[in-house]
Amino acid sequence: MKIDFSAKQREFAAYIRDPYHNPAPTDVKEQRVAMYRELFFNNINTFLSSNFPILHKILDGQPWLELAQDFFARHQCKSPYFSEIPEEFLDYLQNERDNPDDLPFMLELAHYEWVEMALSIAKEEPVANRQIADNLLEQRIRLSPLAWLLAYQYPVHKIAPTFLPMLPPAQPTFLIVYRDLQDEVNFLEITPMTYRLLEILQDNEGLLTATCLEQVAAEMRHPNPDAVITGGLSILKGLVEKTIISPC
Secondary structure (H helix, E strand, O other): OOOOHHHHHHHHHHHHHOOOOOOOOOOOOHHHHHHHHHHHHHHHHHHHHHHOHHHHHHHOHHHHHHHHHHHHHHOOOOOOOHHHHHHHHHHHHHHOOOOOOOOOOHHHHHHHHHHHHHHHOOOOOOOOOHHHHHHHHHOEEEEOOOEEEEEEOOOHHHOEOOEOOOOOOOOOEEEEEEEOOOOOEEEEEOOHHHHHHHHHHHHOOOEEHHHHHHHHHHHHOOOOHHHHHHHHHHHHHHHHHOOOEEEO
């Protein structure tokens, strides 16, 4: 008997992805196909759990399994690499997930956790640049490629099973997440002014430090621009020490 192997593969894959809505192949022993299903799903589930540990702890048990199963069943991954599964999971949460019972901060928390993983495996290397701090005002500087500027509605760096904010606070949360000289990923909660400083550098690589600070002072319409420039320069020097800022 001639067999359509493509059709068989689709039938087999459909069951492995979603056994609740697709029948198992009739010509394969139930025990064998169930074993394949368990192996595939457990691989994905374990990888998601290790990359999103806080979200996993918060949901725990059945809610987490249902989320992982929904991702496994519905999302068509564009990459064959396991290291890119977390990014695929974010794509699923943002564009495919549609559950009114989900925690309101779930996407932001998942993104924050993904950033830590993505920075830990980024190919760029941090560079020590402490010597530029002495004449920083006259330097052309940039934001390190290993420093990511983030803004969230929720305080994602504080969320835990014991702290689950159901409404966003009045003020957004501004963070800089970076990889240091020891290849450790760290985060800093920053003020709106520091966020704006770094945002300007991110959008204008190679800008003079003085120009960056003057732009912030002008935007703030501060009655004493020199005070803004002095304070901003002190902030930038501290960021140089952490390799968040580097010369061009």
